[in-house]
Each structure stands twice: as C-alpha cells, then as structure tokens.
Amino acid sequence: MSQQSRIPRLLVLALLAGGAAAGAAGVEYWHSTRASTSTAAEGTVPNGSAIERLESLVASQSHSMADVGYHWTNLWFAGEKRNWPLAEFYFNEARQHILWTIRIRPIRKDLDQRDVDLKALFDAVDSTTMAAVKIALMQRDPVKFAAAYKGALEGCYACHKASGKPYLRPVVPHAPAQDIIDFGSDAPVGP
Ligand code: HEC
Numbered sequence: 001m002s003q004q005s006r007i008p009r010l011l012v013l014a015l016l017a018g019g020a021a022a023g024a025a026g027v028e029y030w031h032s033t034r035a036s037t038s039t040a041a042e043g044t045v046p047n048g049s050a051i052e053r054l055e056s057l058v059a060s061q062s063h064s065m066a067d068v069g070y071h072w073t074n075l076w077f078a079g080e081k082r083n084w085p086l087a088e089f090y091f092n093e094a095r096q097h098i099l100w101t102i103r104i105r106p107i108r109k110d111l112d113q114r115d116v117d118l119k120a121l122f123d124a125v126d127s128t129t130m131a132a133v134k135i136a137l138m139q140r141d142p143v144k145f146a147a148a149y150k151g152a153l154e155g156c157y158a159c160h161k162a163s164g165k166p167y168l169r170p171v172v173p174h175a176p177a178q179d180i181i182d183f184g185s186d187a188p189v190g191p
Contacts, residue, residue, distance in 0.1 A: 083185045101118070102119050110162060111164040129155030
C-alpha cells in the first residue's frame with residue numbers, strides 16, 4: 001500500500017518536529033504494525049512548517065479504514081473456522097485501526113456541514129456492539145460471535161452514516177481478504 005513508503009519519512013519528521021509526542025506515538029504504531037522497505041532519504045520533503053509537512057504525509061482516513069475493512073473481513077472467517085486466537089488478533093487490529101482513523105481526523109462534517117465527533121461515536125460503538133464481539137470471542141462461542149459480528153456491522157454503519165457516508169454499508173463478507181494465512185482452527189497457536 002502506498003502509505004508503506006511514507007512511514008520512515010513520517011517518523012523522521014515527527015521526531016524533528018519536537019514535542020509532537022502524540023504524533024510520534026501514532027507513527028510508532030504504524031511503524032510497529034507495518035513492514036517498510038524504503039529509507040528516510042527517499043523522495044522530497046514538501047515546503048512549509050514541520051506540522052504542515054506532517055499533515056501532508058499522514059495516511060488518509062480512507063487508508064486506515066480500508067485496513068479496518070480488511071481486518072474485519074478476516075475476523076469473520078477466523079470466527080467461522082473457530083480459530084479464536086486469530087479472530088482475536090483481527091478484532092484487536094480492526095479496533096486499533098479505527099482508533100488510528102479517529103486520530104487522523106477526529107472531527108468530520110456530516111452532510112449538513114455539522115461537526116461529527118468520531119471519538120464520541122466510536123465510544124458508543126466500542127462499549128456496545130464491538131464489546132459484544134469481544135465477549136463472544138472470549139467465550140469462544142460461534143453462535144454468539146456470528147450474531148455479535150452482524151450487530152457490530154450496524155455499529156460500523158452508524159458511524160459511516162453519521163460521518164455523511166451512508167453509501168459505505170459494511171456487510172458479511174463472502175471471502176477472506178487474506179489468502180496466505182491458514183484460517184483453520186487446527187492452525188498452530190502459541191509457541
Ligand atoms: C468512528 C467512526 C467509524 C467507525 C466506528 C467505523 N468507521 Fe469505517 N469509516 C469511517 C469514516 C469517517 C470513513 C470514511 C473515510 C474517508 O474519508 O474516506 C470510513 C470508511 C470505511 C471504509 C471504506 C474505506 C475505503 O476507502 O475503501 C470501510 C471498508 C470501512 N470504513 C469499514 C468499517 C468497518 C468494517 C467498521 C466496523 C468494524 C467501521 N468501518 C467502523 C468511520 C468509522
């Protein structure tokens with residue numbers, strides 16, 4: 001993905017900016033979750049203040065949300081195969097990427113140009129529909145999981161609608177987004 005090549009530059013700029021602790025933490029998060037193949041010397045740095053430069057390099061909400069779609073898709077199939085450790089992994093990844101999306105742009109406009117507080121919306125979803133998925137995973141209950149997953153999709157959609165994007169309607173996926181991972185529950189777990 002395109003943001004992969006941007007991470008080291010972003011990291012360097014975040015450190016240069018000084019005091020941008022929150023930004024650096026976010027960048028570290030990206031860095032720890034994404035393998036990178038480029039170097040800090042690559043490309044050119046745009047003009048402007050350090051903050052402007054950081055803003056121009058930060059991944060878009062669309063990118064981080066596409067990751068959420070990816071993780072949430074895989075979560076369904078891990079749960080279907082009762083591979084609970086893998087399902088928990090994808091659940092946690094999705095949740096982290098939603099948080100990252102919010103950090104990128106905490107306030108959006110709805111269709112009527114009113115402010116939408118994404119953090120408040122997420123807190124509502126996180127403590128209800130997403131929490132139900134987490135509980136089903138902890139209980140390793142496939143029936144509860146399937147129901148909670150579908151309920152959580154409504155939570156996803158509620159935020160999309162509130163953000164002025166009612167056309168982004170997540171549904172139960174037809175195929176995993178990840179092909180190289182063994183989704184079966186007989187896949188090795190733990191050391
Ligand atoms: C806190 C609000 C919020 C929650 C909760 C949320 N989303 Fe999103 N999502 C957004 C916003 C805002 C966008 C549009 C980003 C943009 O500007 O492109 C989006 C976009 C998307 C996209 C389109 C990405 C692309 O560009 O292709 C997908 C897929 C997606 N979300 C999946 C999910 C799923 C699955 C969930 C639930 C597990 C979820 N989202 C929960 C706010 C949210």
